[in-house]
Amino acid sequence: MRTIAITSGKGGTGKTTVAINLSLALAEAGSRVVLFDADLQLANVDVAMNLKPERSLQHVVAEEARLRDVLVVGPKGVRVACGGSAIRALMTAGPKRLALFFEQIEELASDTDFLLFDTSAGLDNRVQAFVQRANETLVVTTPDPTSVTDAYAAIKTFLRKEPMAAIAVLPNMVSGDKEGETLHHTVQAITKAFLSRGVDYHGCVRSDPRLAVSARRRTPLLELAPNSPAAQDVRRIAARLAAGTLTRYGLAA
Numbered sequence: 001m002r003t004i005a006i007t008s009g010k011g012g013t014g015k016t017t018v019a020i021n022l023s024l025a026l027a028e029a030g031s032r033v034v035l036f037d038a039d040l041q042l043a044n045v046d047v048a049m050n051l052k053p054e055r056s057l058q059h060v061v062a063e064e065a066r067l068r069d070v071l072v073v074g075p076k077g078v079r080v081a082c083g084g085s086a087i088r089a090l091m092t093a094g095p096k097r098l099a100l101f102f103e104q105i106e107e108l109a110s111d112t113d114f115l116l117f118d119t120s121a122g123l124d125n126r127v128q129a130f131v132q133r134a135n136e137t138l139v140v141t142t143p144d145p146t147s148v149t150d151a152y153a154a155i156k157t158f159l160r161k162e163p164m165a166a167i168a169v170l171p172n173m174v175s176g177d178k179e180g181e182t183l184h185h186t187v188q189a190i191t192k193a194f195l196s197r198g199v200d201y202h203g204c205v206r207s208d209p210r211l212a213v214s215a216r217r218r219t220p221l222l223e224l225a226p227n228s229p230a231a232q233d234v235r236r237i238a239a240r241l242a243a244g245t246l247t248r249y250g251l252a253a
Contacts, residue, residue, distance in 0.1 A: 001109040004116050004241070005038075005134035006170075008141065009150025011121040014172045015140040017211060017221070019118035020048055021231065024222040025238035027076040031113040034071065036081040036101075038130045039120035043083025049074050050218040053082040060104070061097050067104035075223050079112075098129050105133070114241075123157050131158050136166040138202075142173045143183060152190050159195055168200035170237070173207045180204025203237040205230050 006019040016039075023035040037045040037057070046053060053072040059065040071079040108115060117130045131137050137158060141151035151169065158165055171183040184201040192198050208230035214221045222231050 001112045002114050002136075003105075003134040004114065005119055005131045005137040006116060007119040007127060007131060007137060007139060007154065008121045008147075009123070009139070009152070009154035010147055013121070013140045013142050013147055014205075014211070015121065016045060016048060016118050017215070018138075018140050018170065018172055018205060018234070019116055020045060020220050021222050021234045022238055022241075023078045023114075023116050024076045024220055025231075025235045026114050026242060027078045028222065028235070029238060029242055031242060032111055033077075034079045034081065034108055034112050034115045035074075036115060036117050037083040038117040038126075040083060040126055041120055045080060045118055046072075046082040048215065048218060049080065049220060051080060051082060053080075056082045057101070058083075060100055063100070066107070067101060068107050075220055095129070098126065102129075102133055123154060128158065128161060131165075132161060136168065136200075138168050138170045139199075140170045140172050141183065141187070143171070143179060148183065148186060152187060155187070155191060155199060156195060159197070163197075166200065168202055170202065171204040174204050176206060177204065202240045203233060205233040205237070 006015055008015045019035065023033050027033045035045060037043045051072050051074055055065050055070040057070065059070055060067050067081060071081055074080050105115065117134060119127045119130050139151050139154055141147045155167055158167060169184050169187045171180040174180045174183065188198045206229045208228050210225040210228050211221055211230060214224045217224060221228060225231060
């Protein structure tokens with residue numbers, strides 16, 4: 001089972017949309033996928049996917065259910081561990097409560113190929129805990145200069161904890177491949193200059209007006225507009241992830 005944390009230095013990057021559609025793209029290609037809503041303050045994966053779970057991560061924290069038992073099946077067979085918005089037990093989850101999640105994650109390994117953590121934005125300890133638990137981290141950024149700056153801050157923070165962590169930049173809401181590659185090169189130049197190492201790149205996601213429609217209809221883009229440019233981009237990224245073996249940066253893939 002491969003674990004991937006999808007995160008961002010700031011809000012508004014489309015991180016959750018990327019996480020949801022990447023999960024669907026991996027499942028569409030034949031992988032068994034679990035999407036874990038790891039935003040423990042403002043979870044919204046269930047809303048975006050129009051899911052109505054009977055139990056959620058708050059029941060796991062309260063030790064009323066096992067993690068496997070709260071999974072709800074979404075589009076394309078993706079299983080989702082839904083969180084809750086502004087639920088105190090989750091908002092205040094510290095190391096002991098997080099350990100409940102991490103201890104039970106291995107129970108999913110027998111029938112899961114990919115486990116994706118959709119973390120909250122920012123750099124608090126809970127975000128870092130999920131990033132440390134993952135094999136690879138995708139840092140979602142947009143072309144906005146503040147987003148790029150915050151993406152670098154996130155990468156710097158993660159690498160302080162684990163200097164050899166596998167981290168990739170995922171440019172979102174770009175005009176095309178050229179802008180996506182330029183964004184990666186920008187972050188790459190900064191990390192090489194100040195952190196003495198680069199970051200990986202699996203592709204970018206183009207701006208697409210159907211994403212707004214997708215959000216309003218609470219239907220993932222790969223379901224609403226499967227042939228749209230952004231949907232094609234997500235599939236391309238999923239294919240690269242599925243084809244590769246995640247390793248620490250600098251080692252052969």
